[in-house]
Amino acid sequence: MMGFGFGGFGIIFMVLFWGILIFGGVWLAKSLIHERQGNQSGITAPRQPSAREILEQRYARGEISREEYEQIKGDL
Secondary structure, X not given: OOOOOOOHXXXXXXXXHHHHHHHHHHHHHHHHHHHHOOOOOOOOOOOOOXXXXXXXXXXXXXXXXXXXXXXXXXXX
16 A cells, blocks of 8 residues: 555654654754864864064063064064
């Protein structure tokens, strides 16, 4: 009647097969998207300070003088 040869189990197996296939496809797509975006855990690497920020920190700590600060800032 149904043509599956397994009676009612044929329909169950067919639904399970397609469910697993669809679930696997969705899981694979999500994995590839996360892989392209970088870190899968959602934790991003700390941002590196820019050259201007480093210069300002050095000036604030007193490592360089006002003249050196102005000269380097002009070079950047």
